[in-house]
Amino acid sequence: MNEKFATLFETVELPNKVQLKNKFVLAPLTHVTSHDDGTVSEDEINYMEQRSQDVGLSISAASNVTDLGKAFPGQPSVAHDTDIEGLKKLANVMKKNGAKAVVQIHHGGAQSLPNWTPNGDVAAPSPISMKSFGETEEHHAREITHDEILETIKAFGEATRRVIEAGFDGVEIHGANHYLIHQFVSPYYNRRTDEWGTDKFKFAREVVDEVVNVKKQYADDSFIIGYRFSPEEAESPGISMEITESLVKTLVEKPLDYLHVSLMDVHSKTREGKYAEETRIELLHRWIDGRMPLIGIGSIFTAEQALEAINTKQIELLALGRGILLDYQFVSKIEEGKEDEIISYFDPNREDKHHLPPKLWEQFNQGFYPLPRKDGK
Template structure:
């Protein structure tokens, strides 16, 4: 290995004393490859084992905690005890080469897809009409009831219990990307005039407490609990960096082991408000103030970009998303001094399809996700 890349392979200790073997994280990536009922498929096992083998922390695709929260075709489920057999296989595959294996627990809220939910039902903090994922048109989401809110909080706890029973090392609470937890924080999605609207952090904090308490009840002290969030949204009025500052300062007082910011570009700057023009990642790191590691992500396609992100001292851990899909040997190539051989562009003519599940390769080929391509030069 080129000596300058050694900082990428330093071990990282979490607050619960668990040690990660390096700074790399497999981002939670939608792979549309689980069975229709949410159980784990053989294709998914192979894909997740490949992408987990070299990272210190591997996070599964967003996994729905209730049937009402299903937001993707081929989405894995942690909503039922009947999901356990497949989850046990997945945990074993992800942990095979020394990574700590995490399940991202998720509820789509307004973004749930009517063609996947019971009776086409979709519920959100407040009524909203929107188009989500692969839909051709819009759908309506109704107001989630107080009783359903309490049931959903309990479901996050039950999902955590299943993750523990399946043998995973932890969970990541999905509070980002316009899904249910994010929606409760957002003044765009949450226009309620009850306790869940007056205090927009009440729902995410209740979910965190439910998950943490479940882990304390059923798991060892080494069980990892993380939280992912989006720092700003384009909607008006939407989540601002000022709102995120309040969120982060609440989260760092919880028994969490890391925070994970969702960004398309790790160097993205604040859109508006009193922090306008400042790098989001730098602000977040300042607010966390060393209480727990911050995972950064966004447009890391080369070894040099990875190194620069870590040496900025604004992140302790670096998640790989689109790049680890293009080349699952990304980390191995850096470790073996072959960083010049890294594939950083999507090649639609590769016979191995980048070792992607076919449905995911088709989404890449159709331009579903923005990424560099060999056929657009």
Template sequence: MDKKFEPLFENVTLPNKAELRNKFVLAPLTHTSSNDDGTISDVEINYMEQRSTDVGLAITAASYVTDLGKSFPGHPSVSRDSDLDGLKRLAAAMKKNGAKAIAQIHHGGAQALPRLTSSGEAAAPSPITLKSFDESEEHYARQITQDEIEETITAFGEATRRAIEAGFDGVEIHGANHYIIQQFVSPHYNRRDDEWGEDRLKFPMRVVDEVVNAVKTHTDDSFIIGYRFSPEEAENPGITMEITEDLVKHLVEKPLDYLHVSLMDVHAKTRVGKYQGEERIKLLHEWIDGRMPLLGIGSIFTPEQALEAVETGNIELLALGREILLDHNFVNKIENDATDTIISKFDPYREDKHDLPPNLWDAFNDGFYPLPRTDGK
């Protein structure tokens, strides 16, 4: 290995003393490849094993905690005890080569697809109409009831129990990407006049506490708990960096092991407000103030970009998304001095189709996700 890349392969110790063998993380990536009922498919097992082989931490695709939160075709479930057999296979495959395996627990809220939920509806903090995922027309999401809020919080705890029983090393609470936890924080989605609207951090903090209590009840401190969040919204009013500052300062008081910021560009700058023009990742790192590692992600396609992101000193862990889909040997090639063979562009004519599940390859080929391409499209 080229000596300059050694910082990428330093061990990372989480607050609960769990040891990660390097700074690379398999990002939670929507693959639309689970069975229709949410159980784990064979093609999903192979795909996840390949991409977990060399990283320090591997995170599953977002996995729904209740049927009302189902948001994608082929969306994996962690909502029923009957899911456990598949989840056990998935955890074992992800851990097979030494990575820590994390189950990302999720509820779509307004972003859930009514055609996929058993009741044919979606529910959000406040009523809203929107388009989600692959929809061509908007759908309506009704206001979630008080009882359903409590049921959803409990479901995050039950999903954590299942992750423990399945053999995962931890869970990541999905509080990002306009899903239900972020929706409660957001003034765009949450216009309630009850306790859940007066304190927009109440729902995420209750979810965190429920997950923490589930861990205390069913396992020990070696189980990892992470939290993912999006720092800004384009909507006005929406989540600003000032709101995120408040969120982060609450989260660092919880017994979490890392925070994961969802970004399209790891160096993205603040849009508006008193922090306008400042790099979000730098601000977040300052607010966390060493209490726990910050996991960053966003448009990393080359070893040099990975090294640059880590050497800023603003992140302790680096998630790979689209790049590890293009080349699941990305980390191995850096470690074994084969960087000149890294695949960093989507090639629609590759016979192996980048070893992607068919549904995900189709999405790439159709341009559903932005990424560099060999055909210039």
């Protein structure tokens, strides 16, 4: 290995004293590859085994905690005890080479897809119509009831219990990317006048507390709990960096093991307001104030970009998304001194199809995600 990359392979200790073998994280990537009922498929197992083999922390695709919360075709489920058997197989392959294996627990809220939910029902903090994953026309989401909110909080806890029983090392609470927990935080999605609207952090706090309580019941201190969030949204009035500052300062008081910021570019700057033009990860790092590691992500396609992100000293861990999808050997090539061989663009003519599951390769080929491409499309 080129010694300048050695810092990427230093161990990282989480607040619960768990050691990660390096600073690389497999991001929770939508693979649309589970069976229609959410159970684990062989294609999914093979894909997750490859992408987990070299990272310190491996996070599964967003996994729905209730049938009402399903937001993708081929989305994995942690909503039923019958899911546990397949989850055990997934945990085994994700942990096989020393990565800590985490399940991202998720509810789509307004972004749930009517053609994948019971009776086409979709519920959100407040009524809203919108397009979501792959839709050409808007669907409508009704307002979720108080009792359903309490049931959903419990569902995040039950999902955590199943993850523990399946042998995973932890969960990541999905509070980002315009899904249910994010929606409760957002003034754009949450226009309620009850306790769930006047205190926009209440739902997030209750979910975290429920997950922590389940950990205390069923697991030991080594079980990891992380939380993912989006720092700003384009909608108006939406989540601002000022709101995120308050959210982060709330979350760091909880017994979490890391925070994970969802970004398209790890070096992106704040859009507007009090902190306009300041680098988001610098602000977040300041607010976290050493209480727990911050995972950064966004547009890392080369070893040099990975090193540059870590060398900012604003993140402790670096998640790989599109980069590790293009080349599942991204990390090992750096470690073996072959960083110049990393595949950093999508080539639709590769015979190996980047070792992607067929449905995910097709999405790449159709331009579903922004990617550097060999064909320039």
